[in-house]
Amino acid sequence: MVNPGHGRGPDSGSNSDPFPTGLRVLVVDDDPTCLMILEKMLRTCLYKVTKCNRAEIALSLLRKNKNGFDIVISDVHMPDMDGFKLLEHVGLEMDLPVIMMSADDSKSVVLKGVTHGAVDYLIKPVRIEALKNIWQHVVRKKRNEWNVSEHSGSIEDTCGDRQQQQQQRDDADNNSSSVNEGNCRSSRKRKQEEVDEQGDDKEDTSSLKKPRVVWSVELHQQFVAAVNQLGVDKAVPKKILEMMNVPGLTRENVASHLQKYRIYLRRLGGVSQHQGNLNHSFMTGQDPSFGPLSSLNGFDLQALAVAGQLPAQSLAQLQAAGHGRSSLTKSGMSVSPLVDQRSIFNFENSKIRFGDGHGQTMNNGNKQMNLLHGVPMGMEPKQFAGNHMHMQQQITGLRTGQNVQSSGMPRGGPPMLPSLGQQPMLSSSVSRRSDLTDGVAVRNCIPETSSGRMLPANHSVFNNFPSELPRNSFPLASAPGISIPVSVSYQEEVNSSDAKGNSLSAAAVTAGFGDPSYDIFNDFPQHQQHNNINNRLNDWDLRNIGLVFDSQQDAGAASAAFSTSEAYSSSSRKRRETEVTVLAEHGQNQQLPSRSLNHLNQVYMDGGSVRVKSERVAETVTCPPTTTLFHDQYNQEDLMSALLKQEGFPSVDNEFDFDGYSIDNIPV
Amino acid sequence: MQRQVALIKQSLFDQGYLDEQFMALEELQDDANPNFVEEVSALYFKDSARLINNIDQALERGSFDFNRLDSYMHQFKGSSTSIGANKVKAECTMFRDYCRAGNAEGCLRTFQQLKKEHSTLRKKLEHYFQLARQAGPKETARRPK
Numbered sequence: 077m078v079n080p081g082h083g084r085g086p087d088s089g090s091n092s093d094p095f096p097t098g099l100r101v102l103v104v105d106d107d108p109t110c111l112m113i114l115e116k117m118l119r120t121c122l123y124k125v126t127k128c129n130r131a132e133i134a135l136s137l138l139r140k141n142k143n144g145f146d147i148v149i150s151d152v153h154m155p156d157m158d159g160f161k162l163l164e165h166v167g168l169e170m171d172l173p174v175i176m177m178s179a180d181d182s183k184s185v186v187l188k189g190v191t192h193g194a195v196d197y198l199i200k201p202v203r204i205e206a207l208k209n210i211w212q213h214v215v216r217k218k219r220n221e222w223n224v225s226e227h228s229g230s231i232e233d234t235c236g237d238r239q240q241q242q243q244q245r246d247d248a249d250n251n252s253s254s255v256n257e258g259n260c261r262s263s264r265k266r267k268q269e270e271v272d273e274q275g276d277d278k279e280d281t282s283s284l285k286k287p288r289v290v291w292s293v294e295l296h297q298q299f300v301a302a303v304n305q306l307g308v309d310k311a312v313p314k315k316i317l318e319m320m321n322v323p324g325l326t327r328e329n330v331a332s333h334l335q336k337y338r339i340y341l342r343r344l345g346g347v348s349q350h351q352g353n354l355n356h357s358f359m360t361g362q363d364p365s366f367g368p369l370s371s372l373n374g375f376d377l378q379a380l381a382v383a384g385q386l387p388a389q390s391l392a393q394l395q396a397a398g399h400g401r402s403s404l405t406k407s408g409m410s411v412s413p414l415v416d417q418r419s420i421f422n423f424e425n426s427k428i429r430f431g432d433g434h435g436q437t438m439n440n441g442n443k444q445m446n447l448l449h450g451v452p453m454g455m456e457p458k459q460f461a462g463n464h465m466h467m468q469q470q471i472t473g474l475r476t477g478q479n480v481q482s483s484g485m486p487r488g489g490p491p492m493l494p495s496l497g498q499q500p501m502l503s504s505s506v507s508r509r510s511d512l513t514d515g516v517a518v519r520n521c522i523p524e525t526s527s528g529r530m531l532p533a534n535h536s537v538f539n540n541f542p543s544e545l546p547r548n549s550f551p552l553a554s555a556p557g558i559s560i561p562v563s564v565s566y567q568e569e570v571n572s573s574d575a576k577g578n579s580l581s582a583a584a585v586t587a588g589f590g591d592p593s594y595d596i597f598n599d600f601p602q603h604q605q606h607n608n609i610n611n612r613l614n615d616w617d618l619r620n621i622g623l624v625f626d627s628q629q630d631a632g633a634a635s636a637a638f639s640t641s642e643a644y645s646s647s648s649r650k651r652r653e654t655e656v657t658v659l660a661e662h663g664q665n666q667q668l669p670s671r672s673l674n675h676l677n678q679v680y681m682d683g684g685s686v687r688v689k690s691e692r693v694a695e696t697v698t699c700p701p702t703t704t705l706f707h708d709q710y711n712q713e714d715l716m717s718a719l720l721k722q723e724g725f726p727s728v729d730n731e732f733d734f735d736g737y738s739i740d741n742i743p744v
Numbered sequence: 745m746q747r748q749v750a751l752i753k754q755s756l757f758d759q760g761y762l763d764e765q766f767m768a769l770e771e772l773q774d775d776a777n778p779n780f781v782e783e784v785s786a787l788y789f790k791d792s793a794r795l796i797n798n799i800d801q802a803l804e805r806g807s808f809d810f811n812r813l814d815s816y817m818h819q820f821k822g823s824s825t826s827i828g829a830n831k832v833k834a835e836c837t838m839f840r841d842y843c844r845a846g847n848a849e850g851c852l853r854t855f856q857q858l859k860k861e862h863s864t865l866r867k868k869l870e871h872y873f874q875l876a877r878q879a880g881p882k883e884t885a886r887r888p889k
Contacts, residue, residue, distance in 0.1 A: 106819070107819055107823045107826070108787055108791050108823075109784060109787050109788040109791055109792075109823040109826055109827060110822055110823055110826045112783070112784055112787055113769065113772075113784055113827070116777060116780060116784075117772060119776075120772055120774070151822070153815065153818050153822070179818060179821045179822035179825050180818060200822050200825050200826055201765040201768075201825045201826045201828070202826070203765075203768060204768060204772070
């Protein structure tokens with residue numbers, strides 16, 4: 077995350093920097109006259125020039141010294157090897173920027189150069205003015221690489237988003253950057269500088285105008301087919317590219333997609349058996365993030381997106397189910413802690429909402445917080461010790477119930493099929509809601525439910541508290557109809573599931589869920605941020621209609637937002653770490669509040685994003701809840717918001733699952 | 745003397761033998777390569793002679809491989825354009841047009857014209873460089889500016 081910041085250096089400072097000086101250029105042209113002139117021109121630009129009159133020799137030079145050149149300039153028409161061929165090889169093997177040149181200025185040839193991945197196309201006679209600028213391609217390339225490597229996660233997401241909505245791309249970018257700014261500002265308040273950096277990074281990535289490949293479903297399927305044929309471990313971008321044989325697709329595109337794909341596979345653990353599904357979900361994982369957000373995209377996109385998100389969950393669930401309880405126990409444990417935190421957050425949220433009807437209208441986070449302060453106080457004493465738990469438990473209960481249901485399906489029949497069947501249902505339901513602009517309500521409900529997800533231990537408790545659940549969901553949702561019914565159904569289902577005593581399965585499901593859901597979080601949070609912070613986003617506007625949530629969150633939203641953004645920006649690897657850490661956090665919180673601080677801090681060192689949260693959490697835990705002042709509430713809010721953000725997403729899925737589930741079950 | 749050199753060069757431009765690319769080359773001339781333009785020109789004529797020879801042979805074969813001819817001429821055009829040989833470049837372009845049209849006669853006719861332009865330019869440039877050398881290296885280096 078830090079690198080991009082540095083990456084900006086060369087760009088902005090390049091004018092004063094000696095940077096372009098000494099740029100190592102390889103010139104390839106079979107025409108000695110041109111070669112000589114070019115060499116002279118490049119030297120006049122103070123570049124370090126290597127000339128070469130045969131493409132084959134150029135290629136061997138490049139292969140011998142892969143890091144010996146910054147950029148390649150190649151003629152198109154050459155006897156031994158076509159310039160395009162060279163371009164292809166360079167792109168595949170060295171990933172260097174290549175500039176094509178030719179006396180041929182016909183559009184088709186220029187187009188061919190560009191589609192083959194040339195960063196530029198110079199028409200002879202090449203003028204020195206054009207060569208003076210070629211270093212920009214080097215900078216651009218490097219920046220792209222940075223971004224890809226450093227932010228693979230974020231880039232994936234944002235790119236996926238952009239791909240999804242090409243038309244809205246620019247808007248989205250602007251919004252996202254502005255949102256980030258907003259986040260940064262809020263974060264500055266809290267002196268979270270890392271967040272700042274990340275926000276800036278975000279801007280960087282959004283300002284990048286690198287050519288984007290739209291990984292359509294078909295394209296992705298081609299990709300997956302190629303990967304499967306080659307074997308996941310043996311698949312290399314070059315071969316995949318060759319197998320796919322898609323014009324315009326570069327090795328870089330394939331490489332980054334492969335990277336994402338591998339990360340995706342890794343996330344799903346040993347699920348490789350379910351590759352068919354995985355592919356699906358993988359794709360969806362990318363796309364969905366935006367899909368649901370944008371009401372503009374309409375049904376299909378949303379459905380896709382939802383489906384994508386859901387699949388991940390469902391897969392996880394399936395996995396869990398398939399693997400049996402042994403696997404579940406591990407994952408279950410870790411997951412459960414998460415639930416706890418969530419529940420806390422939810423609880424707090426609910427408190428806020430409960431306490432203040434007024435709070436809803438408040439736009440200001442601070443104000444809200446104050447309100448919360450006052451009102452909740454009465455509630456808190458009890459709540460913290462007792463209610464806290466109750467809430468959590470309840471939530472967990474709900475969650476578990478959901479999970480159980482979902483998990484139950486797989487058990488009864490072939491594990492895979494049920495989930496698949498559910499997906500469509502879910503997606504449809506989701507889309508419906510989004511259309512209704514009940515998104516907010518759904519979200520609100522979701523957090524609670526999501527929090528309910530895990531705690532296996534809580535099940536019993538949860539049984540006791542079922543009545544409370546509806547409350548929470550309702551106030552939070554404050555949204556018209558839909559959310560409520562859902563929640564109700566939820567409860568019932570949960571109860572039934574509890575009765576069954578499927579706690580283990582539920583836990584397992586949740587555990588499996590953990591990873592995928594996290595991803596989802598990442599995707600969602602961003603959107604949410606946008607919504608909360610930026611009502612500008614068209615997509616979100618609809619959802620924003622549910623005022624309660626937004627208003628309340630606005631304050632918290634910022635914090636949550638950046639936490640999410642951080643997670644986003646951080647590489648996928650980091651994400652994982654954060655996941656783990658979060659889990660750890662939660663677990664500790666539950667068991668050892670005092671300890672949690674230490675643990676959290678340590679853990680958090682890894683992922684910047686989590687850190688903040690964890691600390692906050694720790695504080696809340698350690699301090700007597702009610703006594704803490706603005707401070708605490710702040711923290712709480714942060715936590716809440718963060719949780720909401722993170723969990724809000726998954727929870728949505730869950731809700732859908734529910735719907736899907738109920739629908740499925742009822743008719744059947 | 746220097747004026748004479750300048751006049752010759754100006755006439756080359758005025759008559760369309762050279763274009764601004766030639767000026768660009770002269771601007772590249774510096775202390776490290778005081779005779780850069782002349783060297784490039786020498787290289788160009790040497791290489792283009794080879795190309796002309798190739799094309800000659802291809803044409804003599806009687807069977808017109810237009811793709812091959814076009815490829816040759818593309819290279820010819822590339823180098824001619826790089827040196828600013830405006831008239832030669834124009835002939836190259838015409839030749840390629842005939843190639844694409846499959847007009848063998850046009851190719852032959854154009855090629856003769858091309859060779860003529862090429863040799864004319866060669867003579868004129870040789871004369872120019874000779875004078876320029878006599879006028880002194882500084883002169884050639886400074887004049888373009």
